[in-house]
Amino acid sequence: MSQVLDAPPAPHRPAAAAPDPAELAALHGLTVSGARPTLPGYVRQLWQRRHFITAFATAKLTAQYSQAKLGQVWQVMTPLLNAAVYYFIFGLLMNTRHDVPDYVPFLVTGVFIFTFTQSSVMAGTRAIAGNLGLVRALHFPRAALPISFSLQQLQQLLFSMGALVVILLCFGVPPTLSWFLVVPVLVLQFMFNTGLALVMARLGSKTPDIAQLMPFVLRTWMYVSGVMWSIDAVLKDQHLPHVLQVLLECNPAAIYIDLMRFALIDSFHWDQLPHLAWAWAIGWALLAGVGGFIYFWKAEETYGRG
Amino acid sequence: MAETTATTTATDHPAPTPTHTPAPTVIVDEVDIVYRVHGAGSPSGRGSATAALTRILKRGKAREESGVRKVHAVKKVSFTARKGEAIGLIGTNGSGKSTLLKAIAGLLPVENGRIFTDGQPSLLGVNAALMNDLTGERNVRLGGLAMGMSPQQVQERYQEIVDFSGINEKGDFITLPMRTYSSGMAARLRFSIGSAKDHDVLLIDEALATGDRSFQKRSEARIRELRKRAGTVFLVSHNNKSIRDTCERVLWLEHGELRMDGPTADVLKEYERFTGGKK
Numbered sequence: 001m002s003q004v005l006d007a008p009p010a011p012h013r014p015a016a017a018a019p020d021p022a023e024l025a026a027l028h029g030l031t032v033s034g035a036r037p038t039l040p041g042y043v044r045q046l047w048q049r050r051h052f053i054t055a056f057a058t059a060k061l062t063a064q065y066s067q068a069k070l071g072q073v074w075q076v077m078t079p080l081l082n083a084a085v086y087y088f089i090f091g092l093l094m095n096t097r098h099d100v101p102d103y104v105p106f107l108v109t110g111v112f113i114f115t116f117t118q119s120s121v122m123a124g125t126r127a128i129a130g131n132l133g134l135v136r137a138l139h140f141p142r143a144a145l146p147i148s149f150s151l152q153q154l155q156q157l158l159f160s161m162g163a164l165v166v167i168l169l170c171f172g173v174p175p176t177l178s179w180f181l182v183v184p185v186l187v188l189q190f191m192f193n194t195g196l197a198l199v200m201a202r203l204g205s206k207t208p209d210i211a212q213l214m215p216f217v218l219r220t221w222m223y224v225s226g227v228m229w230s231i232d233a234v235l236k237d238q239h240l241p242h243v244l245q246v247l248l249e250c251n252p253a254a255i256y257i258d259l260m261r262f263a264l265i266d267s268f269h270w271d272q273l274p275h276l277a278w279a280w281a282i283g284w285a286l287l288a289g290v291g292g293f294i295y296f297w298k299a300e301e302t303y304g305r306g
Numbered sequence: 307m308a309e310t311t312a313t314t315t316a317t318d319h320p321a322p323t324p325t326h327t328p329a330p331t332v333i334v335d336e337v338d339i340v341y342r343v344h345g346a347g348s349p350s351g352r353g354s355a356t357a358a359l360t361r362i363l364k365r366g367k368a369r370e371e372s373g374v375r376k377v378h379a380v381k382k383v384s385f386t387a388r389k390g391e392a393i394g395l396i397g398t399n400g401s402g403k404s405t406l407l408k409a410i411a412g413l414l415p416v417e418n419g420r421i422f423t424d425g426q427p428s429l430l431g432v433n434a435a436l437m438n439d440l441t442g443e444r445n446v447r448l449g450g451l452a453m454g455m456s457p458q459q460v461q462e463r464y465q466e467i468v469d470f471s472g473i474n475e476k477g478d479f480i481t482l483p484m485r486t487y488s489s490g491m492a493a494r495l496r497f498s499i500g501s502a503k504d505h506d507v508l509l510i511d512e513a514l515a516t517g518d519r520s521f522q523k524r525s526e527a528r529i530r531e532l533r534k535r536a537g538t539v540f541l542v543s544h545n546n547k548s549i550r551d552t553c554e555r556v557l558w559l560e561h562g563e564l565r566m567d568g569p570t571a572d573v574l575k576e577y578e579r580f581t582g583g584k585k
Contacts, residue, residue, distance in 0.1 A: 021333045021335035021384070021386070021420070021422065022335070022420070022422075024330060024333060024386070024422075025330075025333050025422035028329045028330055028424065029424070030330065030331075030332075030333060030422035030423055030424050031422065031423065032420055032421065032422060032423075035412075048454070049451075049454065051451050051456065051457050052448075052451040052452055052454075055447065055448050055451050056435075056448065056451075056452070059437055059440055059444060059448050060437075062439075062440065062444075063437045063439035063440055066439040066440070066483065067439065131434070133433070133434035134434040134435055134452075135413075136408065136413050136434075137413075137429055137433065137434045137435075138428070138429070138434065138435060138452055138453065139411070139412065139413075139426055139428060139454070140452065140454065301415075302415075304413065
């Protein structure tokens, strides 16, 4: 190529004596490309994209099993198989079930509710890093991606909850009015999950390696959240430092799981809930939801770059 | 390119725009774009575990130098695009055309200089939002929503998008998953979806290279139509014929520098002489 480079033709410019570009831009109301919107403006943009957010979530959910022979049956099968594995290990082999009445409903509720948070966090971590093509090609408020992924997990959970109702009835748990408490618990947990997904999305977009680390963090979190055993029953005789006890009690995953058990299982009583459980649930939801959203928005213009 | 910088006189009254020139839609002012590539420190130890470890351990300045390589993709480019223009971007591979388009769309940061735009320029690149496992029909809707159309707008345009793509000419393909489409069919559907929205500034990257000849003709007609709706169209292409057919102004980038900016015929003549026998 170098043989022709020596004689570059002079740039050909029709408009001579053009005004300063910035002035020209101001005169015609042009704005700098790719700047971060204000927080209210950002919320407005997101609201305008709400149909995309829901359509994207549903599309992901449907596409997930479209190659499988059984198709959408897997939506219910996967969580059930998951619960079956935990029942085999913790219920039968380790005999945890003697500590807890209604062990199967207790376990399955825990598994489903924790999976909701767990998969929202995982999906959030990859929401930006795994969709760079989309981020680099189209303009939309980037928060749409982590929110959409959390919504997909919520839809997935609703399938699981359908299965859970069947399990509850099969194991003789009577339907009560308290079942309606499922709705506020899910709303709060969804807020919490989305906030966490937003935080993880920003971290994961800067350091994709986090996606490798998260499964270990999440597994640890699961074991301390009392998914397959009752924290109270296991720790009854142990003398743990006070700090650790408080930490175990206000762990958001444990709070949402216990509230859900309280709502669904009639042998799970009010006094088994941690102190101020509802206050914690609301607090965590607000803290993660609002904080996560602002944290994500702060880096809005940097996603998918560099 | 020096003459663009020395024009900061006469600031007391705003320069009256001559009535015969249309309003500008994109102003690119001395823009530099630099890519930073991580993990390409030394040519030999590229991506090895030890190299990664050193990168983590070294902080700050040292880290900048050891782990990151800079690629200066666009150098001091300035131009003004106006309403109703169709501008071709040409240049050999790796000359910075696509990078410049992404920066105009606000999807890449500029190192120096500024880019002013009227509204939000959009890349014709709805591809990434589409999912191969879904039917063409659902993809049309998803793609439309991804571009920011409302469900009503998608509904109104739906038939037009399907007809334009010609997907249903050989049977009812729109209700089949997109993974069953041939690459040409998929490309046609993507172009139809992407061009369905009214854009103020539309950036097209090599879109016309796909599809058969009759679809290329239709695409060119569509681009002319988009331009008539008062927009500005940028077209990156290696096909000089499609540039000649659709654009009246051409920017020629070489090694990231704007080598020439002018009427299509003049620039293409120089460019064809430059590329010489390679054509």
